[in-house]
Amino acid sequence: MKKKAYLGIDIGSISTKGVIINENKDFLAECYLWTEGNPTEATKKVLTELQKNFDGEQYEIVASGTTGSARKLVGSMIGAQVVKNEITAHAVGTTSIHPDVRTILEIGGQDSKIICVENGVAVDYAMNTLCAAGTGAFLSSQAHRLGVEVEDFGRIALSAKRAAPVAARCTVFAESDLVHKLQVGYPREEIIAGLCKAVVGNYLNNVAKGKKIISPVVFQGGVSKNEGVVKMFEEELGMPVLVDEKGHLMGAFGIAILAKESRQEGAFDFHVADMEFKTREITCGKCANHCEIICVYRDGKLIDSWGNRCPNGEITAKNQGETY
Numbered sequence: 001m002k003k004k005a006y007l008g009i010d011i012g013s014i015s016t017k018g019v020i021i022n023e024n025k026d027f028l029a030e031c032y033l034w035t036e037g038n039p040t041e042a043t044k045k046v047l048t049e050l051q052k053n054f055d056g057e058q059y060e061i062v063a064s065g066t067t068g069s070a071r072k073l074v075g076s077m078i079g080a081q082v083v084k085n086e087i088t089a090h091a092v093g094t095t096s097i098h099p100d101v102r103t104i105l106e107i108g109g110q111d112s113k114i115i116c117v118e119n120g121v122a123v124d125y126a127m128n129t130l131c132a133a134g135t136g137a138f139l140s141s142q143a144h145r146l147g148v149e150v151e152d153f154g155r156i157a158l159s160a161k162r163a164a165p166v167a168a169r170c171t172v173f174a175e176s177d178l179v180h181k182l183q184v185g186y187p188r189e190e191i192i193a194g195l196c197k198a199v200v201g202n203y204l205n206n207v208a209k210g211k212k213i214i215s216p217v218v219f220q221g222g223v224s225k226n227e228g229v230v231k232m233f234e235e236e237l238g239m240p241v242l243v244d245e246k247g248h249l250m251g252a253f254g255i256a257i258l259a260k261e262s263r264q265e266g267a268f269d270f271h272v273a274d275m276e277f278k279t280r281e282i283t284c285g286k287c288a289n290h291c292e293i294i295c296v297y298r299d300g301k302l303i304d305s306w307g308n309r310c311p312n313g314e315i316t317a318k319n320q321g322e323t324y
Contacts, residue, residue, distance in 0.1 A: 002057075002058060002059055002060040003022060003023070003058055003059045003060075004022070004023055004059070004060065004062045005020050005021065005022055005028055005054075005059040005060060005061045005062065006020065006021050006022075006061065006062070006063050006064065006065075006256045006257070006259045006260040007019075007020050007050075007061050007063075007064035007065070007078070007256060007259065007268060008020075008021070008064070008065050008066075008067070008089075008251075008252040008253060008254070008255040008256025008257070008258075008259060009043060009046060009064070009065075009066045009067075009068075009074055009078070009080075009252055009255070010066075010067050010068045010086065010089065010249075010251030010252040010255065011035065011039045011042065011043065011066065011067075011068040011069060011070040011071060011073075011074050012035060012068045012069055012086075012108060012109065012110075012251075013035060013069055013108075013109060013110045013111070014034065014035060014108060014109025014110055014136065014137065014222070015032060015033065015034055015035055015108075015109060015222065015248075016032075016033060016034075016035045016039065016042040016043060016045075016046050016068075017030075017031065017032050017046070017248065017249050017251060017252040018030065018031045018043075018046040018047065018049075018050050018252055019031075019050075019249050019252040019253050019256050020050055020054055020059075020061065020256070021253065021256045021257070021260070022059065023260070025096060025253075025257060025260075027246070027253075028053075028054060028055065028059060029050045029051075029053040029054045030050075030053075030246075030249055030252075031046045031049040031050050031053075032248055032249065033045055033046060033049070035070075039069075039070035039073055039074060040073070040074070040077060040277045040279075043074045043077060043078070043273075044272075044273040045273075047078075047270055047272060047273040048270075048273050050270075051270045051273075060268075061268040062265040062266070062268070063081045063082070063259040063260060063262060063264060063265050063266065063268075064078055064079070064080045064081060064082075064256075064259050064268055065080050065081065065082035065083065065084065065089075065255035065256060065258050065259035065262075066078070066080045066082075066083050066255060067083070067084050067085065067086050067088075067089035067251050067252070067254070067255040068086055068089075068251060069086075071083050071084070071085070071086075072304075072306060073279065073294075073296060076296045076303055076304035077272060077277055077296070077298070077303075078268065078272050079266060079268070079272075080259070081259055081262050081264040081265070081266055082255060082258045082259045082262050082264070084255060084258055086113070086251050087113065087115060087122060087125050087127075088122065088254070088258070089250075089251045089252075089254035089255040089258065090104060090106060090113075090115060090220065090250050090251050090254055091104065091115050091117060091121070091122035091254065092254035092255075092257050092258055093249075093250035093251060093252075093253035093254025093255075093257065094115075094117075094218055094220070094244075094250050094254070095117060095120045095121075096253070096254070096257055097244060097246070097250075097253075098216065098218055098242070098244070099120060100216055101117055101216050101217075101218050102116070102117055102118070102214040102215060102216055102217070103115070103116055103117065103211075103213045103214055103215070103216075103217045103218070104117065104217075104218050104220060105203070105208075105213075105217060105218070105219045105220065105224075105233065105241070106219075106220040106221040106224075107135060107136065107199070107203060107219075107220075107221040107222070107223035107224065107229075108135060108136060108221040108222055108223070109135060109136040109137050109222055110135055110136070110137050111127060111128060111135065112127070112128050112135055112203055112207050112221070113125060113126065113127040113128070113207065114126050114207050114208045114211055114213075116211055116212070116214075124211065126207055126208065126209075126210075126211060127207070128203075128206055128207045135223070136150075136221070136222045136223050138174070138199070139153060139195065139199065139223065139226070141175075142174065142175070142178060142195050145175065145178060146178075146188060146191070146192065148188075148192070150226075151225075153192055153195075153196065153226050153228055154196070154225070154226040154227030154228040154229065154230070155227065155228075156188070156189050156192045156193075156228070157189065157192045157193040157195075157196045157226075157227070157228025157229075157231070158193075158227055158228055158231060159189050160187070160189040160190045160192065160193035161190070162190055162193070163190060163193035163194040163196070163197040163232075164181050164186045164190040164191045164193065164194035165194060166178065166181065166191065166194035166195055166197070166198045167198070174195070174198065178191065178195075181194070192228065193228060193232075196226065196228035196229045196231075196232050197232045197236075199223065199229055199232070200229060200232040200233050200236050201236070204236060213237060213239075215239045215240065216240075216242060217233075217237065217239060217240070217241050217242065218241075218242050218243075218244060218247070219233060219241045219242065219243050219247070220243075220244070220247040220248070220250050221247070221248065222248060224243045224247050224248070225243070225248070230243055275298055275299055276298070276299050276300075277296065277297065277298055278296075278297045279294060279295065279296050279297070280294075280295045280297065281293070281294055281295075282295060282315065284308060284312065284313035286312035286313060287310060287312050287313075289309050289310060289313070291307050291308045291309050291310075291313045292307050293305055293306070293307040293308050293313055293315055294306055294307050295315055302315070
């Protein structure tokens with residue numbers, strides 16, 4: 001008899017992450033790749049990579065979960081038992097590895113968040129999805145402007161004697177200030193250190209504003225791999241900031257745990273990666289709400305729909321041919 005395994009997928013705007021865990025929450029397989037604006041294709045690629053490293057002779061996936069910005073779409077694709085927001089998933093994943101954590105800082109490709117934890121439970125949070133300043137996308141664009149690989153930002157920042165003051169209230173201001181700093185002769189490493197410090201300042205003044213940051217602090221998201229930003233957080237907060245080597249997978253890990261704990265089981269087939277998925281948006285005109293309804297089709301057949309705020313807009317396989 002095969003052992004039980006659980007799948008978690010975290011679909012973000014920039015990256016898609018997948019993990020498979022066993023009953024003891026040990027990682028059996030993991031994958032991290034770029035979403036590239038296509039969550040369905042990214043999910044297929046993640047599943048293909050996970051299958052390569054998954055021991056299907058010893059284990060079988062009995063439950064799955066999805067989180068992230070495209071969680072409902074991908075949940076429909078794979079027949080997930082659990083679909084939860086990323087706040088819940090990140091908190092569950094992080095507290096499983098760091099049970100004493102009190103504050104989770106997260107900076108991703110296009111958004112950032114803070115989660116306050118008490119006794120292993122998320123009690124408060126805040127998100128910033130309106131402005132790219134201070135995110136991974138912001139740092140990548142500045143790295144390109146400076147002719148530096150963003151992966152080298154942290155190492156270069158740590159070599160600077162001081163951080164140049166960079167205005168990073170928004171991307172436009174930061175870029176013009178960056179050009180000015182270069183023109184007046186600031187060393188490149190000081191500008192890069194300044195950008196790292198500006199990211200931290202932007203986060204603390206906007207995302208974390210009004211939140212009490214209590215140690216132990218865990219820093220997650222793609223930007224957590226930037227040693228310069230980690231150092232600036234520690235200087236600004238006056239406390240250690242822990243970066244877990246699996247931090248970029250915490251959302252996927254957390255939703256896999258929630259799938260395990262749900263006690264709901266259902267067959268999972270990696271052949272989902274070979275199926276064709278399409279989405280269609282329909283505006284319902286059956287009442288004054290004019291709801292925008294998302295329909296998901298697998299190999300031409302409707303498998304799920306959502307977005308209707310009343311029964312008039314409910315779309316099923318039986319009525320999908322109606323005029324909306």
